[in-house]
Amino acid sequence: MVDLIEKKRDGLPLTKEEIEWCVAGYTNGEIPDYQMSALAMAIYFQDLNEDERAELTMSMAESGDQIDLSQIEGIKVDKHSTGGVGDKTTIALAPLVAALGVPVAKMSGRGLGHTGGTIDKLEAIPGFDCEMDTDTFVSLVNKNKVAVAGQTGNLTPADKKLYALRDVTGSVNAMALIASSIMSKKIASGADAIVLDVKTGSGAFMKTLEDSTALAQAMVNIGDRVGRQTMAIISDMSQPLGKAVGNALEIQEAIDVVKGKGPDDVRELCLVLGSHMVYFAKKAPSVEAARQMLIEVIENGKAEEVLKTFIAAQGGNPNVVDDPTIFAQAQHKIAVKATTAGTVESIAANQIGVAAMKLGAGRATKEDEIDLSVGLILEKKVGDRVEKGDTLVTLHASTMQVDEVTDLIHEAYKIGTHDTPAPTLIYKEVY
Ligand code: URA
Numbered sequence: 001m002v003d004l005i006e007k008k009r010d011g012l013p014l015t016k017e018e019i020e021w022c023v024a025g026y027t028n029g030e031i032p033d034y035q036m037s038a039l040a041m042a043i044y045f046q047d048l049n050e051d052e053r054a055e056l057t058m059s060m061a062e063s064g065d066q067i068d069l070s071q072i073e074g075i076k077v078d079k080h081s082t083g084g085v086g087d088k089t090t091i092a093l094a095p096l097v098a099a100l101g102v103p104v105a106k107m108s109g110r111g112l113g114h115t116g117g118t119i120d121k122l123e124a125i126p127g128f129d130c131e132m133d134t135d136t137f138v139s140l141v142n143k144n145k146v147a148v149a150g151q152t153g154n155l156t157p158a159d160k161k162l163y164a165l166r167d168v169t170g171s172v173n174a175m176a177l178i179a180s181s182i183m184s185k186k187i188a189s190g191a192d193a194i195v196l197d198v199k200t201g202s203g204a205f206m207k208t209l210e211d212s213t214a215l216a217q218a219m220v221n222i223g224d225r226v227g228r229q230t231m232a233i234i235s236d237m238s239q240p241l242g243k244a245v246g247n248a249l250e251i252q253e254a255i256d257v258v259k260g261k262g263p264d265d266v267r268e269l270c271l272v273l274g275s276h277m278v279y280f281a282k283k284a285p286s287v288e289a290a291r292q293m294l295i296e297v298i299e300n301g302k303a304e305e306v307l308k309t310f311i312a313a314q315g316g317n318p319n320v321v322d323d324p325t326i327f328a329q330a331q332h333k334i335a336v337k338a339t340t341a342g343t344v345e346s347i348a349a350n351q352i353g354v355a356a357m358k359l360g361a362g363r364a365t366k367e368d369e370i371d372l373s374v375g376l377i378l379e380k381k382v383g384d385r386v387e388k389g390d391t392l393v394t395l396h397a398s399t400m401q402v403d404e405v406t407d408l409i410h411e412a413y414k415i416g417t418h419d420t421p422a423p424t425l426i427y428k429e430v431y
Contacts, residue, residue: 001039005035005038005042009045009046013052014048014052014055019055019059023056024063026158027063037166037171040162040165040169041169043174043177044170044171044174047175047176048176050221050225051225053176053180053225054222054225056176057179060156060158060180061184061185061188063158064153064154064155065154066187067105067153067155067188069190072103073103073142074103074281075102075281076105077104077192077193077277077281078106078193079196079197079273080194081197082182082197082198082205083115083199083204083205084115084199084203084241085115085203085245085353086241087115087116087237087241088241088242088253088254090106090108090118091118091121091251091254092258092270093270093277094106094146094310095304095306096270096294096298097294098145099145099302099303099305099306100283100297101145102281102283103141103146104145105137105190107150107189108122108130108149109150112362112363112366113357113362113363114350114353114356116245116250116362122314124247124248124373125251125316125317126316126320126327127315128311129315130148130149130150132147132314133152134153137149140314144313148310155185155189156184156188159181162177162181179215182219186228191228193230193281194231195231195233195273196216196220196231197233198213198219199236200212200238201239202348202350203349203353209234209427212234216232216234217430220430229280231276231280231430232430234426234429235269235426236423236424236425238382239347239349239381239382240349240352240353240378241265242378243377244377245356246356246359246373246376246396247370248327248328248375249377250375251320251327252327253266255321257270258303258304259321260299270294271294271295272291272426274291274294275290275291275294276429304321307321327373328373329373330371330375331399332395332396332398332400333394333397334394334406335395336392336395336406336410337391338386338389338391339410341387341388342385342417343384343385343386343417343418344383344386344392344413345382345414345416346382346413346414347381347382347413348414351412352408354408355376355405355408355412356374358404359374359375359376359396373396374398376393376394376395376396377393377394378392378393379394380392380393382422382423383421383422383423
């Protein structure tokens with residue numbers, strides 16, 4: 001291991017065998033944390049070339065269980081978002097693309113900190129259950145074309161260990177390590193093809209377009225090298241996506257999109273991501289044709305039908321699709337009002353995420369319990385004109401003691417005199 005650390009420190013490439021040896025040794029505990037953290041830091045400064053990135057990805061993907069989706073007919077296209085506030089696209093996208101025959105076998109996670117998780121959001125549907133074994137998962141996808149499960153088993157233990165180590169040794173932000181980390185999880189989850197939504201802006205992991213593009217390109221290049229067709233879009237996270245933040249509220253917004261309603265930004269993002277998924281799954285001759293097909297299944301009600309079947313198949317009450325009063329309701333609805341007139345120039349997505357967490361919609365630590373009914377609705381978004389006294393945000397709260405949250409919202413909203421256009425939603429596509 002010392003030789004490998006020195007080799008990387010001096011900027012020399014590691015071979016496939018060396019990377020495999022390293023990942024295996026670290027996973028089984030033969031290589032101690034201090035040596036692995038030295039290697040991670042050497043990678044931070046010296047980077048990995050494209051071959052090394054691909055080898056690291058595959059070694060980590062193969063370090064534990066791998067989900068075998070071979071019994072599912074068709075091309076399994078996975079979608080991954082690098083995370084943000086109010087991102088409920090998976091929930092709307094899954095039935096949309098499944099309605100066109102694309103098999104959606106989605107493994108999702110729970111929320112932590114200022115970002116939410118798809119599993120928590122789905123559990124806001126009374127009865128909905130994401131715990132299942134792989135056989136049930138596979139048979140649900142074959143039957144209904146869609147299932148969403150929580151991450152089970154021992155998936156990518158090397159990544160789990162290395163990510164935790166990087167977190168406390170200053171090497172999280174190494175592009176090669178981030179890209180390999182994300183791609184290893186997608187590959188271990190059984191994806192044949194991958195559509196990535198790399199967020200950019202204040203609420204995103206990558207704050208600048210330059211860094212977001214570099215991460216997207218790094219992941220796309222890994223995908224190509226390891227034989228998984230991959231593309232990425234770079235989408236805005238300079239403000240939260242849509243209007244709803246909080247579990248039950250976000251599900252309702254996702255349902256609206258499936259029914260042809262909902263905020264324009266959520267709908268557009270779903271159409272863009274969905275059309276690439278449908279195209280990759282070879283269900284449409286072009287991305288443009290796929291988009292039209294998605295609009296059709298929204299308009300003719302097929303997507304809504306698939307959504308109901310999907311909810312019922314996982315134990316949820318499908319009537320929520322038609323009757324939002326079935327969702328648990330927060331006790332208090334409290335308006336946070338503008339104290340000045342002007343134009344909304346920015347909304348700090350991170351702070352809105354923290355506000356929702358403080359209302360009880362998210363977890364500060366993994367052990368925290370969350371309240372699925374609470375959250376907030378952004379009544380004004382960037383570019384909107386506001387008058388003094390207009391409601392900026394409606395809180396859905398379990399208590400009237402919301403001073404801290406209200407302060408956070410006022411801090412998050414920048415209202416000024418500059419005419420500000422709504423931000424660009426999709427900056428670019430990366431192949
Ligand atoms: N997200 C991941 O999954 N891995 C990283 O390394 C960083 C962000």
